[in-house]
Amino acid sequence: MITVRRTTLTAAVAALALTCGCGAADMTRQASPFAGAQGAKTVTLSVQSWVGAQADVAVAQYLLEHELGYRVDTVQVDEVPAWDALSQGRVDAILEDWGHPEQEKRYVQDKGTIAPGGDLGVSGHIGWFVPTYLAKQHPDITDWRNLDKYAPLFRTAESGGKGQLLDGSPSYVTNDKALVKNLKLDYQVVFAGSEAAQITQIKQFAKEKKPFLTYWYAPQWLFEKVPMTEVRLPPYREGCDADAAKVACAYPRTPLQKYLNAEFSKSGGRAAAFLKKFKWTTQDQNEVSLMIADQKTAPDQAAKKWVDSHPAVWRKWLS
CATH class of the missing domain: 3.40.190.100 (Glycine betaine-binding periplasmic protein; domain 2)
Incomplete structure (x- = not known):
């Protein structure tokens, strides 16, 4: 990865993926119709097929829903097609990108349809x-x-x-x-x-x-x-x-990055602000990943366990 490794995260999907590094076909047609909807309190997240990225989405989804009152839809998209979906507003955010300079140049620098969302806090x-x-x-x-x-x-x-x-x-x-x-x-x-x-x-x-x-x-x-x-x-x-x-x-070695749809970055309110502040450590991510992939904990329950035991970490993301 490098110049590199997910639909709502059910336990079955997590078990199948076991999971960074990425999916099967281009799944952009699964994109939520609510992505980028004006005034809708809904966020659509791209979820890649490796467990680290699933852990990111699980925790972000849990907090968006339980602390900020959003409905969260998730869409499984391969790494490169995810950039296309993000540019088109089919999804609002990618939470773990391992480095795609061609897509970054095309969509961030040239077209301006995607905005950087900051470091995830994890180096890949x-x-x-x-x-x-x-x-x-x-x-x-x-x-x-x-x-x-x-x-x-x-x-x-x-x-x-x-x-x-x-x-x-x-x-x-x-x-x-x-x-x-x-x-x-x-x-x-x-x-x-x-x-x-x-x-x-x-x-x-x-x-x-x-x-x-x-x-x-x-x-x-x-x-x-x-x-x-x-x-x-x-x-x-x-x-x-x-x-x-x-x-x-x-x-x-790659500092993993987040990216947001440019319009969502500007008008996504508390959800966009939260996702920009979402930043955790490798230890945090591995803790959730281990629960999902090895202990077969449902992603939402793994997220809840982590959230319950790390309030000092995530409360900063909501401020």
């Missing part, structure tokens, strides 16, 4: 990871230059005789195919299909103490269940990922 980072138990057995495996030596360990039925690099959804922003090619690595990128499917595979590998190499990202609650160690890729330098086909460097 994508990388390649191996299980810590494997890194302890083979300490040099955490240097990308040694990966080919270990490629046989990572072969699967899907990787065509090469080592498998496990990715999540093809809709996530990922440089992995270019990295494998440009670093001349004997690996095949294999997409699990979604964050939920990727998590299932990672947990199964870990249960059996098998080797795996995976694209993964922080913040993410799974690190608490499956300790993983990052593989050092060539250092990130400003602009090294400007040409997607030529990327040969690590992913940057």
Whole structure:
């Protein structure tokens, strides 16, 4: 993510997504008819398919409804189409964006149809990871230059005789195919299909103490269940990922951002003001994410538990 990883959040949706990194099809047609409605006390939020973003929306929705008296509709939209929906007023806000400079230039700078909503307070980072138990057995495996030596360990039925690099959804922003090619690595990128499917595979590998190499990202609650160690890729330098086909460097660390529809930003009243002030920590987000994805708590109940125990944090967002 980087120059990167959700319809009302029912427990079933959360379980299916298990969830940052992103969804299936362009779901903009699900957009609420109330988005941007003049005078309507309704807010429509874009909800991405990873659990960190679901946690953001769950808490924001709970407070908008229970403290500010708004009706909140949520719409599942993939990362890039979400920008289109936001620009068109189909949704009012995106609460967790991992960096889309082309869309930012088009809609924020050139068209002025989207307005920055400020930092989420969470920094995101994508990388390649191996299980810590494997890194302890083979300490040099955490240097990308040694990966080919270990490629046989990572072969699967899907990787065509090469080592498998496990990715999540093809809709996530990922440089992995270019990295494998440009670093001349004997690996095949294999997409699990979604964050939920990727998590299932990672947990199964870990249960059996098998080797795996995976694209993964922080913040993410799974690190608490499956300790993983990052593989050092060539250092990130400003602009090294400007040409997607030529990327040969690590992913940057990205302060995650919020974006609002420009009209909503100006005329959205207390809801818009609240969303601009919404800012929490990685620890806060992981606390809610863990409840949703691992403990199978319904998102609204996970949000309530967090709200009940952190009044000093969220009351500042309402002032």
